[in-house]
Amino acid sequence: MKIPNKLVDDVITQIAGEHGVSLVNSFKNKKNTSEFLIAEKTGFEINATRNILYKLYHANMVSFTRKKDKQKGWYIYYWTFKPKRVKDILIGLKKKRLEKLQEQLHRENASFFFRCSANCMRLNFDQAVDFNYKCPECGSLMEQENSDAKKAQIEQEIEELIKSLSMLGVKGKEPINVKTASKMVKKH
Ligand SMILES: [Zn+2]
Incomplete structure (x- = not known):
């Protein structure tokens, strides 16, 4: 190509x-x-x-x-x-982005998230429990966030990246290297 x-x-x-x-x-x-x-x-x-x-x-x-x-x-x-180097670099950049998104999706799936009703910050489940579901910034109640749309967006971008990587000749559904994969497992 x-x-x-x-x-x-x-x-x-x-x-x-x-x-x-x-x-x-x-x-x-x-x-x-x-x-x-x-x-x-x-x-x-x-x-x-x-x-x-x-x-x-x-x-x-x-x-x-x-x-x-x-x-x-x-x-x-x-x-x-x-x-001639452009193609390799392009593949590298796309792989890096793909790994980042896969880690992000993993994080999204691994926890619930809570958002301050005044929108100061976003905490994961453990953090929200630690703060008793109250925003550490303003004291408002933290509300559980519906992350379906966000996850769908990440999943869509992942799919597009995999497609464009395969158009660039990168084979396999998940061109993610083993090192990163094991790192992801260990982290959670
Ligand atoms: Zn707040």
Whole structure:
């Protein structure tokens, strides 16, 4: 599956922040573009430019070579975008989100929740009992929350994530790693 451009931009934004896309666009289709040229094209300060490049490098979305400037004696870095990495990163981000949602759903299912009638805070069952069903903030009575809608929303997002992961070639219904699964069991 070819990743649509819009999705590529989403991934870049998640990795490198809001200026990531315009930065990448300035050298996307060329190899070994100097960091100074990138800064010039984007209008970002050289430090801001490097900062974004390092974030992308940390995610392995760009590579660099460096050459010594013979006159000044320092190194200049030349950057290349690695479009093939986008898919793996996208899968990683989706898996991470999926794990988070599965843990959240697990928490929702593991307890009842109570909400202050003045809406100060939300407590789980044990906490609500500790506070005698009274809001520790304002003293109002805590009411049991109906979390069905919330759970349904989480479940729907989980389903969509699993579907889009399988479109990206990730097999299996629950591409969740064993480590996280055992962590979840231990926690509750
Ligand atoms: Zn309250």
